[in-house]
Structures are given as C-alpha cells and as structure tokens.
Amino acid sequence: MDLGIVGKTALVAGGSAGLGGASARALAREGVDLFVSARGGDRLEAAAAAIRAETGSKVTAIVADHGSKEGRQRLFDACPAPDILVITFSPPPLTDDYRKVTADQWRAVFDMAVVGSTELMRHYLQGMADRGFGRIVNISTIAAKYPLAARMLSGASRAAVGNYATGLSKLLARHNVAVNSLLPGIFETPGLTGTFTDAASANGTSEAEEREKFLRRFNIPARRYGDPDEIGALCAMLCSRHAGYVVGQSLGVDGGLGGALF
Numbered sequence: 001m002d003l004g005i006v007g008k009t010a011l012v013a014g015g016s017a018g019l020g021g022a023s024a025r026a027l028a029r030e031g032v033d034l035f036v037s038a039r040g041g042d043r044l045e046a047a048a049a050a051i052r053a054e055t056g057s058k059v060t061a062i063v064a065d066h067g068s069k070e071g072r073q074r075l076f077d078a079c080p081a082p083d084i085l086v087i088t089f090s091p092p093p094l095t096d097d098y099r100k101v102t103a104d105q106w107r108a109v110f111d112m113a114v115v116g117s118t119e120l121m122r123h124y125l126q127g128m129a130d131r132g133f134g135r136i137v138n139i140s141t142i143a144a145k146y147p148l149a150a151r152m153l154s155g156a157s158r159a160a161v162g163n164y165a166t167g168l169s170k171l172l173a174r175h176n177v178a179v180n181s182l183l184p185g186i187f188e189t190p191g192l193t194g195t196f197t198d199a200a201s202a203n204g205t206s207e208a209e210e211r212e213k214f215l216r217r218f219n220i221p222a223r224r225y226g227d228p229d230e231i232g233a234l235c236a237m238l239c240s241r242h243a244g245y246v247v248g249q250s251l252g253v254d255g256g257l258g259g260a261l262f
C-alpha cells in the first residue's frame with residue numbers, strides 16, 4: 001500500500017535504536033526526509049548511515065537530549081517544520097519495591113516523559129495545523145493502560161502524556177492533524193536486553209536464563225517477544241495519509257498481553 005507520505009518531513013526523537021530506530025527505518029522506507037535524534041552521537045550516526053544506505057532517503061542526525069530544554073531547542077533549530085513527529089526515549093527504571101521510589105525519580109521521569117513529550121508536541125502542533133497535515137505518534141507503554149507496580153514510573157508518566165495527547169487531538173483533527181499513541185508490550189530492543197543483563201548480574205544467572213524467565217513470568221499469549229519492526233510498521237501506518245481519521249487513540253501492540261476487547 002502507498003502510505004502517501006513520500007517527501008514529507010519526519011522527526012523521530014529518540015531514534016537511534018529500539019522502537020524509535022525501527023520507526024525511523026519504517027518511515028524512511030516510505031520516502032520521508034528523516035531527522036533522527038538521540039543523546040549518543042556514535043550510535044546515532046551509525047543508525048543514520050544504515051538507514052541512508054538501505055533506503056536512499058535523506059537522513060539528518062541531531063545529537064540532542066529531548067528531556068532538556070537545550071536539547072529540545074537543538075531539535076527545533078535543526079528541524080523547524082516536521083509533518084510527522086515520533087516521540088520516544090529509554091524506558092524509565094523498573095520499580096520492584098514501591099517503598100524505594102523517590103521524589104527525585106518521579107521528577108526525573110516526569111521531566112523526560114511528560115515535560116519532554118508535551119513540549120515537543122506544543123512546539124510543533126500549530127505549524128502542522130497551519131499546513132493542514134500532521135501526524136504525531138507517542139511510543140508509550142502497555143503499562144499506561146494496565147498498571148503494574150513494577151512499572152509505576154513508566155505507566156503513570158505515559159498515562160499523563162496519553163491524556164494530554166487525546167485531549168489535544170480533538171482540537172486538531174479538523175486540521176488533518178492526528179495525535180495517537182502506540183502501547184508496546186514486550187519487545188526485543190537494547191532497552192529490554194539491558195534489563196536481562198542487569199538481572200543476570202544481580203541474580204548470578206545468564207542473560208539467556210533471564211530472557212526465558214521473563215517470558216514465562218509475563219505469559220505472553222503470542223509466546224514471543226515483539227519485533228521492533230512490528231512497531232515501526234504500525235507507526236508508519238499511523239503517520240500515513242490514510243490515518244487522518246484515527247484521532248487520539250492508544251493502540252496496544254502486545255502479543256495479547258493486555259487482552260482488552262477495546
């Protein structure tokens with residue numbers, strides 16, 4: 001299917017790896033001019049070069065931490081008028097013991113997840129509305145919809161972003177600007193692999209053992225972790241010309257983990 005976005009400009013904030021990386025690749029395959037950002041320059045340059053080589057698309061790498069005001073300004077200067085904005089960042093820490101979650105952790109996560117995401121949207125939305133086309137996808141988490149004690153920092157902060165995004169989407173739909181969220185379950189990304197590595201060193205086990213343990217613990221109906229390219233493809237679809245009537249939705253992509261009817 002032609003997604004109808006050839007020549008559009010996309011900014012993927014947090015796109016050198018994982019679900020953001022897969023979304024950047026999927027958009028570039030559809031012929032967008034891509035701006036992609038991350039904090040670490042080496043991995044970002046390598047990801048940008050790989051996407052250029054694979055797709056022939058124009059790819060501009062921006063080293064920026066969009067959790068900071070300075071980092072966001074760097075994005076605004078380098079990419080002033082994207083048609084498409086995808087927002088992601090590394091997973092907030094797990095919260096195995098709620099008694100150990102500190103006020104500083106809450107502030108740090110809210111600065112990144114809530115302030116970072118909403119400031120990016122606030123900055124770019126008016127331009128999208130004026131130009132009569134805009135697509136925003138927040139890569140959120142299934143824990144925003146199905147709270148888990150171990151994911152309280154991640155789920156609560158993204159529930160707030162989802163609330164903001166859905167509220168705004170009703171104002172913007174008339175301008176052909178669609179704001180939606182993807183709620184991933186458990187995907188094989190560097191973020192997840194890091195969780196296995198940490199657990200293996202804490203428990204004196206191997207990464208492979210932790211990988212299997214985690215799969216059993218979550219009892220995913222699909223019996224596998226998700227492939228980041230599955231998020232990338234859906235993200236590209238939500239950014240397509242065809243998605244203008246998908247307004248303020250939060251779509252679970254979780255191998256059946258959540259199991260909701262709607």
Ligand SMILES: NC(=O)c1ccc[n+]([C@@H]2O[C@H](COP(=O)([O-])OP(=O)(O)OC[C@H]3O[C@@H](n4cnc5c(N)ncnc54)[C@H](OP(=O)(O)O)[C@@H]3O)[C@@H](O)[C@H]2O)c1
Pocket residue numbers: 013014015016017018019020021037038039040041043064065066067088089090091092112139140141142154183184185186187188189190191192
């Ligand atoms: N993977 C999963 O199974 C899963 C499940 C549910 C929800 N999620 C959510 O999906 C999102 C992405 O997860 P992931 O596993 O793809 O993470 P990841 O593998 O750690 O990738 C995160 C990407 O964002 C960049 N990034 C992180 N923080 C940034 C910042 N402050 N400013 C700019 N770029 C930043 C990273 O590069 P740098 O480190 O160089 O900045 C990297 O390119 C997370 O918010 C996570 O909670 C993931």
